[in-house]
Amino acid sequence: MDKLNNQYEISYHQAVLLLILYRIMVGFTHLPAASILPGNQDIWITILFSTFYTILLCLPLLYLSNKFNSLNLIEYIEKIMGKTIGKIIGIFYVFFFLYATILLISIFVEILDAAIFPETPTWVTASMMLITSIYIAYKGFVAVARLGEFIIPFILVMILLFIILGYKNYDFTVLLPILKDSKFKDISIGAIDIGLRYFNILILTMITPNLKDKKDLNKIFFRSLIYSMVIASIIVIVVHSTLGIEYAKHVNFPFFTVTRMVDFGETIQGFDSLYLTSWIVGNIIKISGYLYFITVALGQITNIDNRKYIIPISVVILIIVLLLKDNKPILAVKQPTQNIITIMAAIFIFILPLIILTVYLFRRKKL
Template sequence: MNISSYQTILLITIYRAIMSLTYLPVVNTPPGNQDVWIMILLSIPYTIVFCFPILFLSNKFNDLTIIEYTEKIMGKVLGKIMGFIYAMILLIFNIFTVGILVEGLNTMMFPETPTWVTASIMLITCAYVAYKGLEPMARGAEIFVPFILIVVLIFIILGYQNYDFTVLLPILSDSKFKDINKGAMYTAFRFLDIIILAMIAPYLNNKEDLNKIFIQSVIYSLSIILLVTIVTQVSLGIEFAKYSNFPFFTFTRLINILDFIQRIDALYIVSWIVGNIGKITGYLYFSALAFNQVFKKGDHKNYIIPITLIILIAVILIKDKKSILGIKGLIEDIILVMSILSIGILPIITFMIYFFRRKTINKEGD
């Protein structure tokens, strides 16, 4: 069960980018104005700094997942507790992803379809692919990720008539350096997909490529987010982009080719669904793997169906009670807290303990 560096880059890139292709949270991140693109660029070094502890330890223990090396460093009890937290964060994040996908489908295509029907169809598909394993997901990424990127690029090119770049001016006139830095840190911390990379590390064909995979994934995903943000803002306007639930989808509906090609936005919807299915499948698979490595009982495939049922029940309970994107501010706060915990606090603790215990740990490894 090994995958190539190229396949991993594709997976991590689309896992991060697909959320922006859905509801574009960066437009509501400080400074929340025409200077958001500057904030996105500034988030690159912050992402590298914040992810350093996980990246360092994943390189040091490249035969182990983040769950396994955390237990090795922290000891059995603390290691299992921290591993369980990682697994729960992957599960909770996937619940939000499924819920937002279902809400998007209800808005764009199936307004009268019950939540349980839409969510069941999506999750059955994802569970089936996840059950097939990592290699089929990785091979599939070689097809569906380029397809999504090509579709996005086509819409960006076709939408040129709607662009008004003057909305991005004047640069830095309405933003404080403090706000841009704050937004850059928020964006960097939301790179929760570093945990997925830390789960994939032992299965890489070339484990020495881990740093290269990380850097390229960060640059490629943020480049996509940057382009999507700019074209959305210059097409819809700064304020409308902030208050639209699905900004990039709204942008695609503005495109009209020769006045006779109707609903070209359907092509985007297809690519968007495929991308979300890919991300949900990946997070479902790695959630199952994480719980399996925490509890060390049975095969990880045995956890896929129970986790799928938990996600389905949670989505139905949440979505039928309240619009998920209607409280996206709260969701973003929850995701931020989970990200700070899983990318900042837990890895830093593990990193520090490793340096205190590295001689003992290295001897145990020998």
């Protein structure tokens, strides 16, 4: 397992960039926010409003990570809950990370197969992606952070350029009238749904011990949250103003569809290839991080070097992804997948941390 020394420290900027990428890749890929309440022209407002609920829902984990900033999530759960119960809860978190990774890879491969490499067998695209992720994860999270430091700015520039170049396709009248057709209750429900799915708080709890300056923890959380929510809302505005509100709900990968409608002209050739490259690399960085956290959590639960788990876990993931892909598409059948994600997120991001925080408050003098 990675030791906490200078070799494995993560800077403030690396952490912020990674958390921004991990959040916006969702909208960059399949944009589930297009279907949330209120389901109309005010979804972008719901995304911005969700920042408030996200902060509230993440407070238990944020508080605990500040108190135990030399330990990651799995380590301080065991310290607070005791060895046996702590390991059991840690195993649950391993399965949650595993489920999220399988879902992430399945969606990634589904889009690759459907829109980019329709003639390429699923096992080829999935294997190539996993082999790359295995190599990066084996180098440790510092490799993910350093790669992200160079690649993520390029990805953000690509998003910005496509947004600018697509201005001819925008019809902002579809976003009007603002807030007239939405109830505060519906906006709040949609905002809570988005807040519950802010998986980045789990990532932050896992990298806290490796931060160069642990006092930056709160600043990293708030800044990455605000930046990513603003970018996500802009993506929704672009998608809605290009495709329309209703059509955007039924397209499996809306932003990718929007980019294919951009007219580059004769002077810009192959620019769409840069988008595809940035999208693929962005997903690989995200998958590598998730794979790393699964194995680190397993390594800390079993006291075995996390690198010994990377290949076996990757093989398991590949098998499950292939079985899922052969069974039915994930994006086309959004339910019950979205409900399962919401329920699991509520448990692992808010309910369990709230219980752990309560136990800590009763036991803090002993701890």
